[in-house]
Amino acid sequence: MEVVIPPKKNRKMRREYGKDLYKHRHLVENAFLHLRHRQGIATRYAKNNTSFLAAVQILCIALWLNIS
Numbered sequence: 001m002e003v004v005i006p007p008k009k010n011r012k013m014r015r016e017y018g019k020d021l022y023k024h025r026h027l028v029e030n031a032f033l034h035l036r037h038r039q040g041i042a043t044r045y046a047k048n049n050t051s052f053l054a055a056v057q058i059l060c061i062a063l064w065l066n067i068s
């Protein structure tokens with residue numbers, strides 16, 4: 001296991017953490033946060049997994065286009 005979360009700033013003994021891994025983790029957490037704020041995805045009761053996955057993928061593409 002590798003430490004990913006950075007230590008607090010007031011910690012006396014600094015410890016190492018994976019800065020690149022933390023950046024990727026932060027991006028993934030923000031993506032899930034945006035997905036949860038969309039009511040169409042958060043409360044979607046699709047009849048099958050394929051249509052739900054398609055809706056999530058379309059929203060992820062839309063998020064990616066706005067961010068980039």
